[in-house]
Amino acid sequence: MAHIPGKDTVLCISLAGRPGTFGVRFHNHLYQLLGLDYYYKAMTTQDLPAAVGGIRALGIRGCGVSMPYKEACMALVDEIDPSAAAIESINTIVNEGGRLKAYNTDYLAVRQLLEQHRLDPDTAFALRGSGGMAKAVASALCDAGFKQGIIVARNEQAGRQLADSCGYRWQAELGDLCPPMLVNVTPIGMAGGVEAEQLAFSREAIAAAQVVFDVVAMPARTPLIIEAERHGKAVITGLEVIALQALEQFVLYTGVRPNSEQVAQAVAYARA
Template sequence: MTSTQKPLIGPKTRLCMSLSARPSPFGTRFHNKMYEELGLDFVYKAFSTTDLPAAIGGVRALGIRGCAISMPFKEDVIPLLDALEDSASAIDSVNTIVNDDGHLTGYNTDYIAIYDLLAAAKIDPSTPFLLRGSGGMAKAVAAALKNSGHEKGTIVARNEKTGPALADLYGFDWAPTTDGLTAPLIINVTPMGMQGPEAEMLAFDEEIIKASDYVFDVVAMPAETPLMQTAEKHGKTCISGAEVIVLQAVEQFELYTGIRPERALIEKASAFSHAVAREERLQSLK
């Protein structure tokens, strides 16, 4: 039972959306559940695209209030926007667009969520890390680590252009593989373990996991990736992508609606969204 009846979808309904190579059900469930509980005249829909400029043109032309941006569009979308907020301009990566009467501003709520999670985990900034990945999300994680005081770390990426560039940007080391490397903090920011063709891939060898103290997997779908399962088996302190996706979605929700939801509602919408996602994943495996 909602405290306020949600209006039926009509001409005044405001649309929010997401763009991703692999659309996830989480954002759709989470945002729509919040709209339902708060009685807001909003609706949220996930999309993919092979024509990013046309899709962003549609956001502008159709008055779509907000658009979440996921891999692989977080950097390519920047030239299509009118302005960047500090969280996005600092790392040249966008995961959220807010449309104010045709003026599109890019934000990065991933960065905000990751910074807050690192602070909550109370990881000593002197802790060395391995960060696997060099895309837009990896840039958000690297920036959050740097701004949390971390100085000793290695960006692990096979891409000989983006890997060294990300390492140089924040003063970290670079390595093309994890061969011979260990660290107390290991972080996966690649699709390895993500629902789809790489679902069974382990982002770090088990020996590297065993040698670590903290394991952070940014992959959110599923929440229990092979990396998280292996880390939990060895008793490591874990930060999951499920935590990231909720915190960044809350920031997006506030940007789109102007409302900061209470913790109880966030937890309710999160539990609902993860439960539906798990059920859909189980059905797909049958």
């Protein structure tokens, strides 16, 4: 039976330019599985200051923050965790009795994935993107000891700033370079399909790479991941990122850490 929110139900929300269903299904499934009187709803807004003010005023416990709000929200909260402060990008707000503290569980998720996949920090990489999520991924790579990186971004100001902050190089395009690790942190590939314009990197670069990491979570198998798997490359998917970051949000909101089987059930339900 579906959970029916009551007057004492704790509300959590997400704010995104294009609200999705993964977080809603993931969180609500775990709430029900663990018998927690919580409810999660995805939202969007045209008035970000008012929306964040509503979190405080209405006693909303937690809020996931997605594009394009990850950087703009920073000035609207009371405290910023070190996971978000250094990279100037947040993805989670927790309301502690009217005081809003911001975190970046994207950063935490990527750090975990780099360890789980046992990637060698001596591996050179190219990261495409320069937005809030790109900051989280680049900072996670930098803090994990990856020193040979290229930030590929058409926005020169944002690209150079991100590269400089992590000690990497900036290029507008990758060109003929074929580094052993490719990381896509742009929306390229969200439309699905296998057309070349849905690939964040050239087919030649993908064929020459050893590891391909695509942060795009929907579809789970993006054109970039499909192309990498076709060449037998090791891959890290956006689904892995979104699952781990959602888990860390869940823990911040509830104080409860589900076991691996419960998380797997929630991920499967969220994808269905």
